[in-house]
Amino acid sequence: MPIISERGKNAIPSPIRFLAPYAATAEARGVKVHYMNIGQPDIPTPAEAMNKVRNTDLRILKYTPSAGVDSYREKLVDYYRRFEIEVSKKDILVTTGASEAISLVLSSCLDPGDEVIVPEPFYANYLGYAHATGVEIKPIPTFIENSFALPNIANFEPLIGSKTKAIFLCNPNNPTGGIYGQADLEALGRLVKKHDLYLIVDEVYREFCYDDEFYSVLRLAGLEKHTVVIDSISKRFSACGARIGSIVSQNEALIKACLTFAQLRLSAPGFGQLLGEATLNLPITYLEDIRDEYDLRRRTLINRLKKIPNVLCYLPKGAFYAFARLPVPDTGKFCQWMLASFDYNNETVMLAPGAGFYATKGRGLDEVRIAYILNTGDIERAMDCLEAGLKEYLS
């Protein structure tokens, strides 16, 4: 019998999805599960954009250009300008979600065995894509005690060796909710210039900044060849199923390499690009209203978390996640127990155990990521479940 490849055997399961079977059994026994483990918003996809797909007169659903539909890429130029990002169509490659963008950028910037520095905790699938592309993540630790702030730049230097090719950030940050501001990015900019590294920033939560202004890495002057942005419409337009993202960089050679890989998969999804283009016709206030809604959810969640005994958390500044420490030794087991063995008034909550967001073994065991993608009423009920669950679990 033929055997699975080593990389297949060692493929890294998603920590966000591995408890799904337990959620299914909870539902099977009639318990309502509040899904706060995954960044799947309950906000409707904008009807105007959905209607663009509904009203299509397309007769043949053809391949689109490998770099993306021209008119969509042109509109993205205007979209990025809202954030003082000055790029042109040729700098933008439309991808099948941010997922594909990560894969293409890692493959084009790094060879197998090369290293990328990522502040930890980080979006769990970075680890999966690093494994899939043969790249090694060198984590630089950040800590809940100071809201997972960016470490001092001097702390990066010892991690940079001959194999180091890039620094990879998520800003605003999934899973910590942190934001890297202009000063942080300028300091990192000097560092990557000094060492000839790429500075790759996943900015899919760009609109979700509650207290401070967002500052894109693409605004750093003189770093046009170093900076690369990963993007997606999934979160801002609640269109996770569209599978539409993008890569943005003024490094021509990089975009060319990404495009050559992208030609292999022929094109990004056609309907999704139709939807993506239509979202850019929405008034700017649309996303401001969405941000205000998430701000309310953020405050609702944190107010509740702060009242639960021995839970450590801080007010996240961006994205739609809180990363919290729970008074249990292993949140993996606790989250599983919440689904398999617990309910509160026939409801429970699903969270993402923290360890999966760390490359360093042993870190994050008592932490969880909580996505505030539910309406405030559901958040309140989910927190009722968490509070009651912790009480019962600890007794």
Added chain:
Amino acid sequence: MPIISERGKNAIPSPIRFLAPYAATAEARGVKVHYMNIGQPDIPTPAEAMNKVRNTDLRILKYTPSAGVDSYREKLVDYYRRFEIEVSKKDILVTTGASEAISLVLSSCLDPGDEVIVPEPFYANYLGYAHATGVEIKPIPTFIENSFALPNIANFEPLIGSKTKAIFLCNPNNPTGGIYGQADLEALGRLVKKHDLYLIVDEVYREFCYDDEFYSVLRLAGLEKHTVVIDSISKRFSACGARIGSIVSQNEALIKACLTFAQLRLSAPGFGQLLGEATLNLPITYLEDIRDEYDLRRRTLINRLKKIPNVLCYLPKGAFYAFARLPVPDTGKFCQWMLASFDYNNETVMLAPGAGFYATKGRGLDEVRIAYILNTGDIERAMDCLEAGLKEYLS
């Protein structure tokens, strides 16, 4: 300035798309281009299936399950049964086109440095995906003089070494139009059993068999752990832009490894799966009518090719490609000239140069792949252009 990875620099450009800039200049000077270089049919996507997307009442375009929408996977079980393929839902993974299926299967079956045997010429992107996944293609030559028939099984043996993990076929074949029948597959089945190899078959042209019955590799008894099918709705339903394919195998460990990789990209496109599921409600006669239309196109094309002096071709038995030898030393240059410097009554034709379909340097230089995806009137006009173009080019 940071540099591109070696794999990025060496990424293999698609031979089907690299002449696109010349086609654009032809169009810019007002010349109509008949695109027979790419398998993009001119047949409408079935309106019934498009309407399913148009009439969706989906409010939130959510992530779908990583393995694919349940109801779609269930319907695929019935679809495969039409071809006497007996599989269940758990054996089917929905993918973002056949492209992703190829990438996931190669990654799950082979490690970097491992080898896969592929009859040559083959679909050009196999080479690109082998490069992207670090796998080496060992081509086994087939020849136009005997319609690119499968080589004698004894010829495979010398290519099989300790690094060989799989044999990969396309059946019906892109680009040759050949079909591997039951006897061929049984012989290959014995070979892969003897050597513990995977037998991976790309069956996206399953319905396009004009003279003989189609026989799926999944029907081979006792080879459930060895056989894997790559599939896609792009060609049969003229839905290339949907980006929906599948992996089918009864090897549980293989499907599990593919799924773990697939979880990284979260889900396949949502609208595309809606369309895919709707195509399975069409009457079986729908695809029979499509096949009859392509059969007509096939005969029209071959009749014309046979009349052009010194063109060598044969009647393809399946898929919608003809692979022909032209009386020119380098079809890459000729195809470029046809776009850049030639027209016939203000029209020209774009073909795919043959060399890109070979791993062996120097093979296929005088060959082309011609996709008969246009209506017979357009095929006639395109062949007028080819005939006149060859005459002028050779004079």
